[in-house]
Amino acid sequence: MKDNRYNYGIVLSKTNKSSLGGKLSKKVLKKLKYLLVLAVVLVLVAVFSPNYLAAGDNSQVQAFVSRFYQQCLGRQPDQDGLNQWTSALLDGSKTGEDVAKGFVLSAEFTGANHDNATFITILYRAFFDREPDVQGYEIWLSRLNSGQSRESVLDGFLRSQEFTDLCAVYSIVPYSGASVPASTTAVGGGMISGTSSGFSSGNKVNFIVWGDDSASYRPGGRVSGRTDMNIFVHLNLDTRKAYVVPIPRDTWTPIPGRGSSKINGAHAMGGNDLAERTFEQFTGMPIDFYVITDFDGFPALIDHLGGVTTTVEENIADPFSNCYLNVGTHHLNGDQALALTRARKGRSAYGGGAYAREWQASMLLVDLFEQKKAVLGDPGGFLNTMQNFVWSNISVAQAARIFPVLMSMSRNDIVITKFDSWPQWFGSASAVGYNEAAKNQFFNNISNM
Numbered sequence: 466m467k468d469n470r471y472n473y474g475i476v477l478s479k480t481n482k483s484s485l486g487g488k489l490s491k492k493v494l495k496k497l498k499y500l501l502v503l504a505v506v507l508v509l510v511a512v513f514s515p516n517y518l519a520a521g522d523n524s525q526v527q528a529f530v531s532r533f534y535q536q537c538l539g540r541q542p543d544q545d546g547l548n549q550w551t552s553a554l555l556d557g558s559k560t561g562e563d564v565a566k567g568f569v570l571s572a573e574f575t576g577a578n579h580d581n582a583t584f585i586t587i588l589y590r591a592f593f594d595r596e597p598d599v600q601g602y603e604i605w606l607s608r609l610n611s612g613q614s615r616e617s618v619l620d621g622f623l624r625s626q627e628f629t630d631l632c633a634v635y636s637i638v639p640y641s642g643a644s645v646p647a648s649t650t651a652v653g654g655g656m657i658s659g660t661s662s663g664f665s666s667g668n669k670v671n672f673i674v675w676g677d678d679s680a681s682y683r684p685g686g687r688v689s690g691r692t693d694m695n696i697f698v699h700l701n702l703d704t705r706k707a708y709v710v711p712i713p714r715d716t717w718t719p720i721p722g723r724g725s726s727k728i729n730g731a732h733a734m735g736g737n738d739l740a741e742r743t744f745e746q747f748t749g750m751p752i753d754f755y756v757i758t759d760f761d762g763f764p765a766l767i768d769h770l771g772g773v774t775t776t777v778e779e780n781i782a783d784p785f786s787n788c789y790l791n792v793g794t795h796h797l798n799g800d801q802a803l804a805l806t807r808a809r810k811g812r813s814a815y816g817g818g819a820y821a822r823e824w825q826a827s828m829l830l831v832d833l834f835e836q837k838k839a840v841l842g843d844p845g846g847f848l849n850t851m852q853n854f855v856w857s858n859i860s861v862a863q864a865a866r867i868f869p870v871l872m873s874m875s876r877n878d879i880v881i882t883k884f885d886s887w888p889q890w891f892g893s894a895s896a897v898g899y900n901e902a903a904k905n906q907f908f909n910n911i912s913n914m
Contacts, residue, residue: 526554528681529635530564536591537568554637561632562623562640565592569619581609588619593627595736599722630658655762657852659860665751668702669912670867672859673744673755674830675732676806680760690759691729692740694806694826697748699911702870708911709831709881711823716886717896718747727896737858748908754859756851763806764799766854767833770840772798775805775832777825783808802829827881835876884908 530550534542550567553559568574569588579587585605589597605618622628623640632639633656664670676694695712714729720743723734731743737755745752758766767773774796781790786807797805806829812821848864851857884907889898 526551526635526637529554529561529632529637533564533568533591537574537587538571557638560640560643561628561637565623565628566619570616581606584615585609585618588622592622592625592631593736594631595739596734598735655758655852655855655857657848657855657857657859659754659858659863661753661858661860662862664753664863664866666912670698670700670702670863671748671750671752672698672700673741673752674698675740675755675757676763676826677732677757677759678729683760690733692732692757693729694823695728695744696823696827696830697744699750699914700867700870701914702867704914705870705874705878706914707874707879708914709827709879710908710911711827711881711883712744712747713819713823713886713897715819715895715897716747717889717891717894717898718743721746725891727894737856748911749905750908750912754857754863756855756857756859758855760803762854764803766851767797767799767802769850769854770833770837772796773802773829773833774836775802775829777805779812779814779821781805781808781812783810783812785810805829824881824883831876831879831881834871834879838872882911 527547530547531542534540534547550559550564554561554564568591585602586597588605589595589602605621609615609618629639629643674694674696675692677690678693679690691714693714695714697710697712699708699710701707712728714727716728717725718728719725720728720731720734721739723731723739726734728743728747732740737757741752741755774794776794777790777792780792781788783789783804786804786809788801788804788808790801790805795801806826807822808825809818809822812818815821815824847868848859848861884899884904886897886899886904889896891898
């Protein structure tokens, strides 16, 4: 049987022709046929044009809806419900607020009979993409315990800037009357949102690059995952030198207000803010801005830039990451680059295992910078390109200050280095340990470079 799913032509059969009473000539019928085809095409263009859509692309919107199933109902979405909510967001008949209320006020959610403490915690996770901060949590809990209705507390969360920001990540209209923020795109789902113009240490810039263990197709969607790749960068604008420090994801460290844990968990516990404060405490240096990407953004960035050429110094066959490369120089597409930066099984170079993965990822990012800096254009063009694939709080003013320096640097101006660390047990947790004094001295030396 012929597949007509993509056949949008209009066919006039002999029966249709005769029904016109034989009054129309073949020439007129031919014109009518093409007019009908044109009408259908115009309708399709109108329906599928970007101006018609009130939200991001289908995968983004599905991820937004899925997070409410997971955070509010504690389960994966059923297909019918997921399709209905996604369609309503895409065609503009529902907003982010409508979706959130639909879940929190549903019989399934209310039937769970959560206590006030659990209710507030769920709202923080679902609407703010983070764990509750102590002060805010206590205020909301006190209001509920004093008799304020859950509906009014819900409204407070829904009209907050944090919920609007969360919707912006997915290109979702937050509430009726609002619009999709111009600073977001649906290409890779990122956003540039910085407002600060200065650097904490004058002409020395510190920032962190995070690779988040999340994607629209992974459990939990594109929410606050663990930062399984953590690359600290110190850039001296005067000497035009940069120092790149991969920090092992399993590094055991104090997390502000949360006790001690693996450093990659800070982002999962409290989003960008807690993660940034954790890395500042760990390095002893202020972090001026962060750059974060994930399994959706990183491959898309590599593909957008035409791939990356990098060197592999050992044979790799890692079924976990699906990376199979022999020793040598390879030109990689986005999926291959992601696989390489995740490959740790059977690795022996650079310390082996996860150490090899982190060092390899650092080398790949440096290679990417060296090969593609000429195509990034001016600071504004650079940010416009990057915001399609990453989230960052860098400002235009900050980018304008560092951009000329970056463009003038070569591969020899960038040093990849690391502090001494080793596998170690902390109670029942297998993590990465280090000598505190030696680690502090290492980062102090970096700060003086």
